[in-house]
Amino acid sequence: MQKSRIFIVIPVFNENNVLRETVLSLFHEGYRIVIVDDGSTENQKKYLENLEVDFLRHRINLGQGASLQTGTKFSLMQGADIIVHFDADGQHSAKDIPLLIEPLISRKADIVFGSRFLGESKNKIPFAKKIVLNIARYINFLFTGILLTDAHNGLRALTIDAAKTLTIKENRMAHASEILFWVKKKNLKYKEIPVQIIYTEYSKKKGQTIWQSIRILYDLILHKFFE
Amino acid sequence: MTPIQFILLSGLLFTALYFYVRFRNRVADVLLLLVFFATATVFILFPDWSNIVAHKLGVGRGADLVFYLCIVLFVFVVLKLYSRIRKLEQLLTELIREKTIEEAEKQD
Numbered sequence: 001m002q003k004s005r006i007f008i009v010i011p012v013f014n015e016n017n018v019l020r021e022t023v024l025s026l027f028h029e030g031y032r033i034v035i036v037d038d039g040s041t042e043n044q045k046k047y048l049e050n051l052e053v054d055f056l057r058h059r060i061n062l063g064q065g066a067s068l069q070t071g072t073k074f075s076l077m078q079g080a081d082i083i084v085h086f087d088a089d090g091q092h093s094a095k096d097i098p099l100l101i102e103p104l105i106s107r108k109a110d111i112v113f114g115s116r117f118l119g120e121s122k123n124k125i126p127f128a129k130k131i132v133l134n135i136a137r138y139i140n141f142l143f144t145g146i147l148l149t150d151a152h153n154g155l156r157a158l159t160i161d162a163a164k165t166l167t168i169k170e171n172r173m174a175h176a177s178e179i180l181f182w183v184k185k186k187n188l189k190y191k192e193i194p195v196q197i198i199y200t201e202y203s204k205k206k207g208q209t210i211w212q213s214i215r216i217l218y219d220l221i222l223h224k225f226f227e
Numbered sequence: 228m229t230p231i232q233f234i235l236l237s238g239l240l241f242t243a244l245y246f247y248v249r250f251r252n253r254v255a256d257v258l259l260l261l262v263f264f265a266t267a268t269v270f271i272l273f274p275d276w277s278n279i280v281a282h283k284l285g286v287g288r289g290a291d292l293v294f295y296l297c298i299v300l301f302v303f304v305v306l307k308l309y310s311r312i313r314k315l316e317q318l319l320t321e322l323i324r325e326k327t328i329e330e331a332e333k334q335d
Contacts, residue, residue: 070324
């Protein structure tokens with residue numbers, strides 16, 4: 001498979017130079033990179049100078065879920081074979097992508113989720129985070145009947161067929177669970193692959209707080225009510 | 228007429244007029260409002276009647292009955308508004324998404 005037909009969608013909101021490092025690490029691998037700037041108040045292009053990437057910009061801030069959907073739709077229109085969702089804050093590793101997309105190429109899965117609980121980085125997860133993620137995975141299980149080892153990992157890969165069947169409607173952070181709803185509803189084959197999560201001060205700052213987890217739960221309940 | 232009756236009635240009249248001016252072309256809405264305002268007026272002028280209804284329904288006081296009904300109505304309105312907001316949000320997202328993809332640029 002041509003690497004240029006593997007699209008990496010990166011939602012971006014008021015990032016710093018870590019964004020450039022993230023993009024560079026992917027760029028060297030030869031993937032096509034789609035940046036979705038979710039209405040940042042600061043100019044994000046300055047971190048992307050001299051890098052050939054697709055730059056999309058929401059006029060207003062809609063949320064990470066909406067950005068992923070925009071990037072995914074754009075990738076489909078541009079003729080992607082595989083779409084990878086990747087975080088901008090440097091917590092994912094470009095080296096995990098070949099492992100992540102292997103099951104898609106061999107048709108063993110339609111969608112692959114990265115899991116920090118399967119790999120070596122398991123022991124590096126902060127304690128509070130571990131508890132919240134464990135609660136979250138059982139909540140997802142209650143809602144969908146699918147029990148993943150990692151509930152809210154931003155690293156995932158989809159085939160075009162999977163990307164076409166699902167439309168992320170949860171604009172904010174509940175999209176990770178919403179994708180599971182789609183997996184269940186459309187009977188997609190899924191697989192979990194161990195991935196590395198690099199916790200830095202920056203990624204922790206950018207990551208989710210307990211309060212946001214409650215917001216996700218709230219969004220999920222409303223999603224069930226109104227969809 | 229007690230002062231509270233006067234306050235409630237004038238408030239009701241004002242609201243009724245406002246809605247009538249805005250929705251006079253929608254017969255069903257106007258009819259519904261008419262029924263609502265008529266009921267309210269009757270209970271303001273004859274507060275004891277609400278007690279009679281309340282007793283029949285197993286509620287101690289008329290004022291309590293009105294309060295309970297208001298809670299149900301309130302929840303209904305909130306849910307209704309919320310689903311409307313969600314629809315609007317999805318519409319807005321779609322619009323922004325289309326615009327975004329239209330304006331997508333290749334950077335180098």
